[in-house]
Amino acid sequence: MPATQAETTAMERALSLAARGPKGVNPQVGAVILSPTGEVISEGWHHGAGTAHAEVDALSRLPEGSARGATAVVSLEPCNHTGRTGPCSRALLEAGVARVVYAVADPGDTSSGGAAWLRAAGVDIEPGVLADAGTRLLDSWLTVQRLGRPHVTVKWAQSLDGRAAADDGTSRWITGPAAREDVHRRRAEADVIAAGIGTVLADDPALTARTPEGALREHQPIPLILGRREIPDDAAVRSHPRPFLHRRGHDLSAVLAELSDLGVHCVFVEGGPTLASAFVRAGLADEMLAYLAPVLLGGGRLALDDIGVSTIRDARRLRTVSVDLLGDDLRVIARPAATAEPTKGE
Incomplete structure (x- = not known):
């Protein structure tokens, strides 16, 4: 009935x-x-x-x-x-x-x-x-059940013309306070926050989840740094409330498998165009979280670089989940269009 x-x-x-x-x-x-x-x-x-x-x-x-x-x-x-x-x-x-x-x-x-x-x-x-x-x-939990690895959200902030930074490399702040608050809330919901070593060296991010007032939130994601270069002794991530992980290999599937063995459920990738593009290129991005600011930067510092697309026929089609206005910025959440929902069970 x-x-x-x-x-x-x-x-x-x-x-x-x-x-x-x-x-x-x-x-x-x-x-x-x-x-x-x-x-x-x-x-x-x-x-x-x-x-x-x-x-x-x-x-x-x-x-x-x-x-x-x-x-x-x-x-x-x-x-x-x-x-x-x-x-x-x-x-x-x-x-x-x-x-x-x-x-x-x-x-x-x-x-x-x-x-x-x-x-x-x-x-x-x-x-x-x-x-x-x-x-x-249940999206993230279903990903773990279906694929046997953590759910991966790839986040980036960009100008309206698709740039993640100005030509001199500066990027703070492309988006406004409401968007940044939303990012910190989502960090606090993740088990791991991942960044590339290039971003650590260029921006020295703390990779913490903070309140709008700047205080640390109760739950903090484990920082994960990916890349071969060494993390400086005075890097902000070394002062993170939780010990960081540093993995030098390029096999993202192996990294996710290791995280799964550690009980990690959700990974929040927030560490620059190179790392974001690598997850997308490998087909390991379950959710794309993009914040679009009404600002124009020009130049060549794109929010994503090589994702393995050389012709429009190879374009990675996404399904828009939501579009929301946060202050003057747009938050767009999208998922791979080819991702099938689980059908096992009834």
Whole structure:
């Protein structure tokens, strides 16, 4: 049976609840429990690794037996495996839930299959409700599940004519305060912030995440410097609250594999045109984050250089996710157009 209006509204709420949870190795998931007549009787979300999953969190807020015949509206397909916690599919069945509506199928090899298991047990299943919104929320986590490596966001700021700096190399500040604040917020959401050694030598960035007042934010990404040259003893990155990593090789896939082994989930690439272009050229940029300032610089210091395109037929086509005005600047978020959404699961 297609989702009702009450279930669609509940899914909007579930996605909002999911966003309260922390980004990381575990997905952000929200759940809303509807009575047999469509009223919200409970809700919950995943609070972090080792805590109850969203469905169990929502069920735990109900008196025993009151979920019988209810509908569970969940942003991610209920899991079907035992990790730090038990399978949500079993918990829903044992609670007497009669119908499960979810947005995104779980792509995990061990965790997927909850919907099929519940259907086989007689529970009504409705997949794909607000799937696009659910996929956007879980984008970085889904990348890790699908590709087995961290999600990579490549960020740059540019003038309206595509320059990252003036001809003398100066680039502070191309964009305004609102755009810079947005960048620092996104740094704080990443596990690692990557910069090329050329940028470290030229600009001496601190690679910290700061508040608009200049104070350090609570969460700081691990600085990663890529390039063969040495980092100066007085470089600002050496004063970063977290120890930096320095990798001299050019194999970005190997670097990402190492970061994955360290438990890294999200990488924020913010270290100059050479590094940004290398990630794009290697096909390792999952998201492009560009800030366009209404300023003209001319010259040759482009925001990107060689990305492996020699003819228009080879152009790397992107899909625009959003365009927003931040002060006088534009923020454009785009992803590779050929990237397919995960289909494993229901």
